Amino acid sequence: MTFVVPEEIxxxxxxxxxxxxxxxxxxADETRATLDAPQMLTGTVEGRFLEFMVYATGAKRVLEFGTFSGYSSISMAAALPPGGHIDTCEVDEKHxxxxQRYIDEAGYSDRITIHLGPAVETVERLEGEFDFVFIDADKPNYVNYYExxxxxxxxxxxxxxxxTLWSGRVLDEAEQSEGTVAIRAFNEHVRSDSRVVSVMxxxxxxxTLIRRA
Ligand SMILES: C[S@@+](CC[C@H](N)C(=O)[O-])C[C@H]1O[C@@H](n2cnc3c(N)ncnc32)[C@H](O)[C@@H]1O
Structure with missing residues (x-):
């Protein structure tokens, strides 16, 4: 499946x-064969991009909203410095x-902790600061996760x-589905937030990458 970039590109x-x-x-093969909505998996380019972000920033403490089958977590874990850790939030037991099976097989059980349950509650329970946060769970909660x-x-x-481009649907004013409205609201929230600098x-x-101003 392609999103905003033409398929051949x-x-x-x-x-x-x-x-x-x-x-x-x-x-990725198992996800496509056995899980609903396999297009949620980040895949080759974005997986490598996230790995690069962790590598380049030297992030030691990573938080992820939305584990799914673990592709992005395992990608980021590969670039963690010694002692680094990823907390990843997932509400669906099957996902x-x-x-967890692939995290164990990768030998990353000590680097990645899956927190099963609604992510808003999980993040309240976690202590300390985060070096890199990947928001990729339910869209209506994006602003809550950000805040x-x-x-x-x-x-x-x-x-x-x-x-944050939501297959381009953010541009279609007639498109008022829950996900589209939530992503548009998140994008406007970030754009009008003078506390941050961002790039989409x-x-x-x-x-969208965001840092404090
Ligand atoms: C887009 S997928 C994540 C994809 C994943 N980052 C990857 O690279 O494969 C979103 C995931 O968020 C989970 N999710 C949805 N609502 C959630 C919530 N309130 N709390 C935690 N996880 C949630 C879904 O079950 C789904 O597995």
């Missing part, structure tokens, strides 16, 4: 990105079980929010 981009590990390729983590970013901490990238379905 997307394929070219994926073909010129370091290929996923065998484990991630098998995880969490698939992710929960912004005050808890470390000094050079970053937020990456996924799907056209990677996959749109990724």
């Amino acid at each position: 997307d394929a070219y981009s994926a073909g010129h990105t370091t290929a996923p590990t065998d484990l991630l390729a098998r995880l 969490a079980a698939v992710a 929960a983590v912004l005050p808890r970013l470390s000094e050079r901490g970053l937020i990456a929010a996924d799907n 990238l056209t990677i996959r379905d749109g990724v």
Whole structure:
């Protein structure tokens, strides 16, 4: 499935990105074969992008909203410095079980903790600051996730929010589905927030990077 980038450009981009590990390729195959909405998986280009973000920022404490089958968590874990850790939030037991199996097989059980339950509650229970936050769970809660983590970013901490172009539906004024309205509201919220600096990238379905001003 393609989102905002034309299919052939997307394929070219994926073909010129370091290929996923065998484990991630098998995880993607199983996700497509057994889980609903497999297009939620970040995949080759965005997975490598997230890995690069963790690598480049040196993020030690990572928080993810939306584990799904674990592709993005496992991608980011590969770039964690020694002692680094990812807390990832997932509400669906079936998704969490698939992710946990691959996390164990990857040897990352000590680097990634899946928190099963509504992410708003999980983030309240977690303590401390975050160096890198990936927001990729239910769209109506994006503003809540953002507001929960912004005050808890470390000094050079970053937020990456996924799907902010929502397959281009953000531009269609007639389109008023819950997801579209939520993503538009999130994008406006960030744009009008003088506390932050942001950049919206056209990677996959749109990724907005945010830091404190
Ligand atoms: C777009 S997928 C995440 C994709 C994942 N980051 C990846 O790269 O494969 C969104 C996930 O968020 C989960 N989710 C939805 N609402 C949630 C909530 N309130 N709390 C925690 N997870 C939630 C869904 O079950 C789904 O697995």
